Amino acid sequence: xxxxxxxxxxxxxxxxxxxxxxxxxxxxxxxxxxxxxxxxxxxxxxxxxxxxxxxxxxxxxxxxxxxxxxxxxxxxxxxxxxxxxxxxxxxxxxxxxxxxxxxxxxxxxxxxxxxxxxxxxxxxxxxxxxxxxxxxxxxxxxxxxxxxxxxxxxxxxxxxxxxxxxxxxxxxxxxxxxxxxxxxxxxxxxxxxxxxxx
Amino acid sequence: xxxxxxxxxxxxxxxxxxxxxxxxxxxxxxxxxxxxxxxxxxxxxxxxxxxxxxxxxxxxxxxxxxxxxxxxxxxxxxxxxxxxxxxxxxxxxxxxxxxxxxxxxxxxxxxxxxxxxxxxxxxxxxxxxxxxxxxxxxxxxxxxxxxxxxxxxxxxxxxxxxxxxxxxxxxxxxxxxxxxxxxxxxxxxxxxxxxxxx
Numbered sequence: 109x110x111x112x113x114x115x116x117x118x119x120x121x122x123x124x125x126x127x128x129x130x131x132x133x134x135x136x137x138x139x140x141x142x143x144x145x146x147x148x149x150x151x152x153x154x155x156x157x158x159x160x161x162x163x164x165x166x167x168x169x170x171x172x173x174x175x176x177x178x179x180x181x182x183x184x185x186x187x188x189x190x191x192x193x194x195x196x197x198x199x200x201x202x203x204x205x206x207x208x209x210x211x212x213x214x215x216x217x218x219x220x221x222x223x224x225x226x227x228x229x230x231x232x233x234x235x236x237x238x239x240x241x242x243x244x245x246x247x248x249x250x251x252x253x254x255x256x257x258x259x260x261x262x263x264x265x266x267x268x269x270x271x272x273x274x275x276x277x278x279x280x281x282x283x284x285x286x287x288x289x290x291x292x293x294x295x296x297x298x299x300x301x302x303x304x305x306x
Numbered sequence: 307x308x309x310x311x312x313x314x315x316x317x318x319x320x321x322x323x324x325x326x327x328x329x330x331x332x333x334x335x336x337x338x339x340x341x342x343x344x345x346x347x348x349x350x351x352x353x354x355x356x357x358x359x360x361x362x363x364x365x366x367x368x369x370x371x372x373x374x375x376x377x378x379x380x381x382x383x384x385x386x387x388x389x390x391x392x393x394x395x396x397x398x399x400x401x402x403x404x405x406x407x408x409x410x411x412x413x414x415x416x417x418x419x420x421x422x423x424x425x426x427x428x429x430x431x432x433x434x435x436x437x438x439x440x441x442x443x444x445x446x447x448x449x450x451x452x453x454x455x456x457x458x459x460x461x462x463x464x465x466x467x468x469x470x471x472x473x474x475x476x477x478x479x480x481x482x483x484x485x486x487x488x489x490x491x492x493x494x495x496x497x498x499x500x501x502x503x504x
Contacts, residue, residue, distance in 0.1 A: 111376025121352040124345025147322025152353030154319040178309025
C-alpha cells in the first residue's frame with residue numbers, strides 16, 4: 109500500500125485500538141513517525157509491559173500488575189461498603205465521579221448460563237467469602253440494566269439477603285441536565301415509576 | 307488514578323497518538339487489556355520496530371525501512387513525471403486517490419527562512435540533482451496554499467524553469483460535491499478567478 113511493509117504493518121496493528129479505522133490508523137502511524145518517535149517508542153515498551161504484567165486483583169478482580177490492587181490494599185478505604193460492578197472501567201468511572209471510598213468486586217461479565225457464564229466465572233465464590241467474613245454491611249449493586257444485568261443483580265442480592273446484609277442498587281432514571289424529550293422510553297418509564305416524594 | 311501505576315502509564319503513553327485525549331486513552335487501555343491482549347502485544351512490538359527501522363528514502367525522502375523506498379525502486383513507475391509534496395501522508399493520499407504512476411519528492415516541510423527552514427532542509431539539493439539528471443519532463447507541484455506553500459512552490463518552479471522543465475500545479479477550487487454556500491471565501495474566490503472555458 110505505502111511501499112513500506114513495516115509502515116503498513118504498523119497501520120494494521122493500530123487497528124486493535126477501539127474506534128480506530130484504516131484512515132485514523134494511517135494518520136496515527138504517520139504522526140508518530142514524523143513527529144513523536146520518542147512517544148511511540150515509550151508506548152511500544154509500555155504496551156508490551158502492560159500486556160505481560162497486568163492481571164486481575166486476587167481479591168476484587170480489577171486490573172492490576174500486583175497480586176492485590178491499589179484499592180484493595182488501601183487501608184484508608186472503608187471495608188464495610190462493597191460495590192459490585194461489571195468491568196474495571198466501571199471501577200474507574202465510579203472512583204472518578206463519586207466520593208465512594210469503599211471497595212469493589214468486579215464481575216468481568218454478567219450471568220448468562222446459555223453462554224456458559226455462571227457464578228464461578230463472575231468470581232461469586234470469592235464474593236461469598238468476602239460477605240462471609242462479616243465486615244461488609246452494605247453491598248452496592250452497580251451493574252447495567254440489561255436482562256443479564258438484572259438477573260445478576262438479583263442473584264447477588266440473594267447472596268447478601270441470605271447473610272442478612274443490606275444491598276442497595278444505584279438509581280436509574282433521567283440523566284442530569286437531560287431533556288425529557290430526548291430520553292428513551294424505557295428510561296423515562298423507569299424514572300416515572302421510581303418517583304420519590306419531593 | 308486507577309490504583310495500578312502501570313495502567314496509568316499505559317493510558318498516559320497512548321496520548322502520544324493524535325486525537326486521543328484522557329478519556330479515549332483510558333477506553334483504549336481497558337479495551338486492549340480486557341479484550342485484545344494479542345493485538346496489544348503485536349502493536350507494542352511493531353511500534354518498537356517501526357521507530358527503530360523506519361527512516362527516510364535516500365532518493366525521495368518519504369518514510370521507508372529501506373535505503374530506497376518501494377516507489378523509487380519500482381521500475382514500472384514513470385521516471386519522467388515527478389510530484390513534489392510536503393509530507394509522506396500526501397504521497398499516500400495521491401497514490402490512493404489518483405492514477406499517478408510517476409515518482410515523488412517529499413519536502414518534509416515548507417520554506418520558512420525565519421524558522422531556519424531553507425532549501426537544504428527540504429532536500430532541494432537532491433531535487434536539483436534529480437532535475438539535472440535529465441530524465442524528468444514534468445514537475446507536478448502539490449503543496450498546500452499557505453503563504454509558505456506558495457513561496458515553496460514558486461522557488462521549486464524556478465528550479466524547473468532554469469532547466470527548461472515544465473512545472474504544473476494541482477488545481478485548487480470548490481471540492482467535488484461541495485455546496486457553494488459552505489465553501490470558504492478564499493477557496494471560492496480562487497475557484498472563480500481560475501474559471502475555465504466550458
